[in-house]
Amino acid sequence: MTDVPESLTAPAPAPVAARRPPGPPGRGRLVLGRLLGARWAVAGAVTVLLLFVLAFGGPYLTPWDYAAPDYTALRQPPSAAHWFGTNGIGQDVFAQTLRGLQKSLVIGLLVALFSTALAALVGACAGYFGGWTDRLLMFLVDLMLVLPSFLVITMVSPQLKGSGWIAFVALLALFNWMITARVVRSMTISLASREFVRAAQFMGVRPLRIILRHILPNTASFLITDATIAVGGAVMSETALSYFGFGVRAPDVSLGTLLAAGTSEAPVFPWLFYFAAGLLVLFVLAVNLIGDGLRDALDPTAEAARPARRPRRARPAARPALPAGAPEASGPRRPGPTTPRSNRSSS
Amino acid sequence: MSTAVGTDLLTVRDLRVDFAGPRGRGPVPAVRGVDLTVRRGETLGIVGESGSGKSVTALAVLGLLPGTAAVRGSVRLDGQELVGLPRDALAPIRGRRMAMVFQDPLSAFTPVHRIGDQIVEALRIHRRTDRGAARKRAAELLDLVGIPDPGRALESFPHEFSGGMRQRAMIAMAVANDPDLLLADEPTTALDVTIQAQVLDVLRTARRETGAALVLVSHDLGVIAGMADRVAVMYAGRVVESAGVDELFARPRHPYTLGLIGAVPRVDARGGPLVPIPGAPAPMAALPAGCPFAGRCPLVQDRCRTAEPPPAGTGGHLSACVRADELAARGPAPAEIYPMPPVPAAPPAPPREERAPVLRVTGLTKTFPVLSGSVFRRRTGEVYAVDGVDLDIRAGETLGLVGESGSGKSTTLFELLNLAKPESGRIEFLGQDTAALSRAAAHRLRAELQIVFQDPTAALDPRLPVGDIVAEPLRARRAPRELVARRVPELLRQVGLDPAHAARYPHQFSGGQLQRVSIARALAVRPRLLVLDEPVSALDVSVQAGVLNLLQRLKADLGIAYLFVSHDLSVVRHLADRVSVMYLGRTVEQGEVSAVFDRPRHPYTRALLSAVPLPDPAAERARERVLLPGDPPSPTERHTGCRFRTRCPVYAALADGRRTVCEQRSPVPAEAAPGVDHTAACHHPDVR
Incomplete structure (x- = not known):
């Protein structure tokens, strides 16, 4: 089998790793490797991890409780006793912010995950199977779109009271997936007619597996961008629901309720607003970094984390840091297959 | 036309074209110092593989490159320098003194204007004539390129024309102003062989009538051998060899x-x-x-x-x-x-009759409904895509399935691959009738039947590493993990790729390598029959040879049967043991490959074979051509009698008394002699 010379001139032969595991690495391992190779994504993941540590470990650092007021300190600016200051009724803002962060981290991430997963599944099934499946699912999507979600939530909320935050997450996710599903459906329709999907069908791969293995990875760029936006959106829409007395209710707090309460006072008592806002921005930014890294890791034409080019990546370490991750946080940058090298100048 | 033949008409000296590179990188060269000379009335063939810069050279001569291209060097037409000429100075030269015939005639015509108006426009831009005279001339031109009923054709829109007709009209438009120089950029690449033969003939006529010099850009050595007086071979943006056509090929x-x-x-x-x-x-x-x-x-x-x-x-x-x-x-x-790959001799096979049948198709049909109406969609007609196909493949055998576009090749394939009950007729795969298969049985049978698609870049998931792609059919059969891990490197090695490349993604491979990956995937589950749907037509000639050799070797090593679908008769002849020719959804001739190719019995096969250009100028000039008139009729109507009748040279030459049988009865496949593996569906198989 050594007679076929074409393989000798493969583009940029990569040095064969000596510690190659038995069998070729699958997609999962490759993507993980690329993800870990993208420094901004790792930075984002570390930031999210630190936020969790702060949110759940932080309350042990301070003697104050988020609900119990300290009547000796009303609207005090940050000090040694109250690190983030206190609010109008003397509650410790540090404790409150951490309490809010706990809620918002979980709600934001889970809502984004659930709504995107639901949208991907429904959209891909509708697009792939077509026919009556498509018609029924799209009817459902349209129905959900025209139903005023707040009205439904206020109607449903009395029954759900007491079932806690997980029902709240489910409700938020349930009203947040329809438009994404429609987009995924149309992407699926065009993907389903591609030859590699047909090839999989002829190989006897089951439909659901084709969706998971071929269709969803090819819509991943959109799904990930959509999910990262949904994180910030979920935190904010939770605020709106809290306003209606559903979800997070006083004396419990979330970042959303803190922000809603602090917005009007921000010019005079900035500590009521900026700590919560800063943490939220940090959270959303970190999620964006992870999303960007994941998207590049899933897209083989993105050059950021290609193992073969890793030696070249030693150089940018000497470059000045980028301004606050600005290019990563910007919208979707889908690298075109024809010019894979053109769009990596920013990272 | 007035000047003597032999003086230099077009001289290109040190032509260099650079395209602006991606951001942050330097310009990418496309043409790197090309010298060409075209004499009056002569045909220069430019041949090269994709990316060699042949089309860019042609476009640079006309000044049609986009603004991102930097053109340097000199292009002189009759002594007048064209490089650097402002646009409005170039306009009177383009179309009048030199004209272009593009590859894709569909996009070269404006779809919203009538053909006649577009030719008239080309005429009236360059010379002062009144509309009536211009129209008359346009009709003459369409007549010259062999378009039937030119008066009506003038009133047609481009989409009403078939590909061959559009390319003829394109040529008519190009010669409208008696140019000195015609540039044709792959003028027949998008067309079928019989239509290609027609268009090349028209191009010859047009050149003879106008006396123009022709620059013919093509990747097809056969076309070049038949058309050109001199040939320039391009590689990596340069002319690496140029000579007279006989000298170059010899x-x-x-x-x-x-x-x-x-x-x-x-x-x-x-x-x-x-x-x-x-x-x-x-x-x-x-x-x-x-x-x-x-x-x-x-x-x-x-x-x-x-x-x-x-x-x-x-x-x-x-x-x-x-x-x-x-x-x-x-x-x-x-x-x-060149180092020759050793091709193992096929093991001595038992005679065909004793080998186990792999696939047997009889009388397969498939019709698609034609729907119309926007609110209530009604069935208003039917497309008879496949209408009586017979195939027979025995173990370890290659059947070449040949036909032009629209002959129903792909529909036949998909009907086979579906492993379901056909609309009518019978598909028997490995002795099992597909109509009677249960779902589980069909799933089991899928492993025995795999496909390699035409375009490997489309057939491989861009987001899966090659190792996973190759493993997919194994996983679809729930193969154990260790088997997959062992089989993938083995398969990659078998198709001549480095097993270490399993971790790469498809975009890191060249076209030929991707087709090898496709083949490796198809072989993963050790099928008994491999369906190859035009496996090399998307590849360059030099790469194609490697893939064809690989297929030949795999067949000898593994003893699988191939169903090889192609429009390229040369490739079929090279690879196939038996060949089956289709016309309008029907098998017209079938048999052992040398019998069919050397002694074709159906007039369509004869025409098809004679339309294939040979990459040998002397043989190309000497051989006899059978040009088929017109285009294949629409498959939406069912014809009585022989469906090839409308284009058949034999039918046209028959005496009236013998014609009736062609008009009334559809011919059934008949053997050349009892027991001989060569059937043709023609009433007059031996009349020439």
């Missing part, structure tokens, strides 16, 4: 030309293995120092890697190779200088 002085000639399968001879040129063309963005062909050249020496040799030679035969003289003196055959 005594090439550049190893690349030699390789190209050796890499083309020929329809008239059943050769051994083809000569593959190793490797893939060097990327234009990162050309190595020295000769760009050095990396693939079997005659490479150290000096080749330091400097790029200039074109040199005697008697109008230029070659940019340091060892040109050696080649000229020795005149080796391609196989003598």
Whole structure:
């Protein structure tokens, strides 16, 4: 089998790793490797991890409780006793912010995950199977779109009271997936007619597996961008629901309720607003970094984390840091297959 | 037309074209110093693989390159410099003194204007004539290019024309103003062979009538051999060899030309293995120092890697190779200088009748409904895509399925691959009737039937690493993990790829390598029948040879049967044991490959074979041609009698009394002689 010379001139032969595991690495391992190779994504993941540590470990650092007021300190600016200051009724803002962060981290991430997963599944099934499946699912999507979600939530909320935050997450996710599903459906329709999907069908791969293995990875760029936006959106829409007395209710707090309460006072008592806002921005930014890294890791034409080019990546370490991750946080940058090298100048 | 033949009309000197590179990188060269001379009335063929810069050269001559291209050097038409000429100075020259015939005639016509108006516009831009005279001239032109009923054709919109008709109209428009120079950029690449033969004939007529010189850009050596007086071979943006057509094909002085000639399968001879040129063309963005062909050249020496040799030679035969003289003196055959892959001889097979049948198809039909109406969709007609196909494949055998576009080849394939009950007729795969298969049985049977698609870039998921792609059919059968881990490197090695490349993604491979990945995937579950749907038509000639050799070797090693679908008769002849010819959804001739190719019995097969250009100028000029008139009729109507009648040269020559049988009865396949594996569905198979 050594007679076929074409393989000798493969583009940029990569040095064969000596510690190659038995069998070729699958997609999962490759993507993980690329993800870990993208420094901004790792930075984002570390930031999210630190936020969790702060949110759940932080309350042990301070003697104050988020609900119990300290009547000796009303609207005090940050000090040694109250690190983030206190609010109008003397509650410790540090404790409150951490309490809010706990809620918002979980709600934001889970809502984004659930709504995107639901949208991907429904959209891909509708697009792939077509026919009556498509018609029924799209009817459902349209129905959900025209139903005023707040009205439904206020109607449903009395029954759900007491079932806690997980029902709240489910409700938020349930009203947040329809438009994404429609987009995924149309992407699926065009993907389903591609030859590699047909090839999989002829190989006897089951439909659901084709969706998971071929269709969803090819819509991943959109799904990930959509999910990262949904994180910030979920935190904010939770605020709106809290306003209606559903979800997070006083004396419990979330970042959303803190922000809603602090917005009007921000010019005079900035500590009521900026700590919560800063943490939220940090959270959303970190999620964006992870999303960007994941998207590049899933897209083989993105050059950021290609193992073969890793030696070249030693150089940018000497470059000045980028301004606050600005290019990563910007919208979707889908690298075109024809010019894979053109769009990596920013990272 | 007034000037004598022989003086230089177009001289291109040191033409260089650079395209603006991606952001942050330098410009990418496309043409790197091309010298060409076209004399009056002569045909210059420019041949090369994709990316060699042949089309860019043609476009640069016309000044049609986009603004991102930087053009340097000199292009002189009759002594007038064209490079750097402002747009409005170039406009009177384009269309009047030189004209272009594009590859895709569909996009070369404005879809919203009538053909006549577009030709009239071309006429009236350049000369003052009144509408009526211009229309008359347009009708004459359409008549010249052989469009029936020119008066009506003038009133047609481009979409009402078939591909061949559009290309003829395009040629009519190009010669409208009696240009001195015609540039044709792959004018027949998008067309079927019989239509290609028609269009090439029209191009010859047009050239003869106007006396224009022709620059014909093509990747097809056969087309070039039949049309050109002189040939320039391009590689990596340069002309590596140029000579008169006979001289070039008989005594090439550049190893690349030699390789190209050796890499083309020929329809008239059943050769051994083809000569593959190793490797893939060097990327234009990162050309190595020295000769760009050095990396693939079997005659490479150290000096080749330091400097790029200039074109040199005697008697109008230029070659940019340091060892040109050696080649000229020795005149080796391609196989003598290129390393030949050993092709194992096929093990002695028992006679065909004793081998187990793999696939047997009888009377397969498939119709698609034609729907109309926007609110209530009604069935208003039917497309008879497949209408009586018979196939028979035995173990270890290659059946070539040949037909032009629209003949129902692909529909037949998909009907087979569905492993379901056909609309009518019978599909028997490995002795099992597909109509009676349960779902589980069909799933089991899928492993025995795999497909390789035409375009590997579309058929491989861009987001899956190659290892996972190859493992997919195994996983679909729930193969254990260890088996997958063992089988994937084995398969990659089997198709000539490095097993370490399993971790790469498809976009990191060249087209030929991707097709190998496709083949590896299809072989993963050890199928008994491999369906190859035009597996090499998306590849360049030199790469195609490697893939064809691989297929031949795999067949000898593994003993699988192939159903090889192709429009390229030369490739079929090279690879197939038996061949089946389709016309309008029906099998018209079937049999052992040398019998069908050497003694075709159906007039359609004869025409098809004669339409294939040979990459050999002398043979190409000598052979007899059967030109089919017109286009295949629409498959939406069912014809009584023989469906080939409308284009059949035999029918046209028959006496009235013998015609009735063609008009009334559809011919059934009949054997040439009892027991001979050669059937034809023709009432007059032996009339020529």
